[in-house]
Amino acid sequence: MEKLHDIREVLERIHELQIQLSELNGRLRRGELLLKSQAASIQKNETKLQETTNEYHKLYAYAKQKESEVTQNDLSLAKRREQLREAKTNKEYQALQSQIKADEAARNVLDDEALEAIDKADKFHANVGLAEQELGKSRELFTNTKKKYFEDKPKIDNDIASVSELLRAEEVKLPREFREIYDRLVRSLGGVESLAIVENQRYCGSCNHQIPIHSLAIIMQKKPITCSSCARLLYIPKDFIFDRG
Numbered sequence: 001m002e003k004l005h006d007i008r009e010v011l012e013r014i015h016e017l018q019i020q021l022s023e024l025n026g027r028l029r030r031g032e033l034l035l036k037s038q039a040a041s042i043q044k045n046e047t048k049l050q051e052t053t054n055e056y057h058k059l060y061a062y063a064k065q066k067e068s069e070v071t072q073n074d075l076s077l078a079k080r081r082e083q084l085r086e087a088k089t090n091k092e093y094q095a096l097q098s099q100i101k102a103d104e105a106a107r108n109v110l111d112d113e114a115l116e117a118i119d120k121a122d123k124f125h126a127n128v129g130l131a132e133q134e135l136g137k138s139r140e141l142f143t144n145t146k147k148k149y150f151e152d153k154p155k156i157d158n159d160i161a162s163v164s165e166l167l168r169a170e171e172v173k174l175p176r177e178f179r180e181i182y183d184r185l186v187r188s189l190g191g192v193e194s195l196a197i198v199e200n201q202r203y204c205g206s207c208n209h210q211i212p213i214h215s216l217a218i219i220m221q222k223k224p225i226t227c228s229s230c231a232r233l234l235y236i237p238k239d240f241i242f243d244r245g
């Protein structure tokens, strides 16, 4: 013969277990989301470091180019000065002299440009260091979170398995007319959302909707009734007093 269970107690116990299960699953999910967001942050910092390094290489190449222009200009100046010493005519001498003057003027400008470019590249290099630091920090954070997650996960998985087992053991105690409604709600709303306790003798513990007297009367007859507002299967607390007034 089928064992008779107090339906109120069974529903209350199922709800407790569903809440525990939902909390355990929530912990796992939060851990996974945290890992995902920290992994995304690593990727962002990797891109930032790449971009910063590229920018530095550009500035550095420009500075090197300016330095080489200074060297070229110096060579050209030296060559013209040599030509000046060997100038045969006055006209040739004057032409070379004015070219040298132009080269000297150009050299000053190039020198300034080269110094400025070197300075700019040097200063920018600090940004590469900062981007490296940021990347290092985000990798460390991810590693620590991952370690913690995989330390906690077996324990949580274990708890989920044992709570699920307890839950199944309670669920089979539900009479058929309860079980059908409960199963449907678990499928449509999720386990923890499938039940609600009656609070303050009259209100749905989930949505605070006022439960009509005739619904409470149905509960007292140990028949299933759902909240007309949030659709959860209702059950009463142990100290519930049915007040017909």
Ligand SMILES: [Zn+2]
Binding pocket: 196, 204, 205, 206, 207, 208, 209, 227, 228, 229, 230, 231, 232
């Ligand atoms: Zn409700």
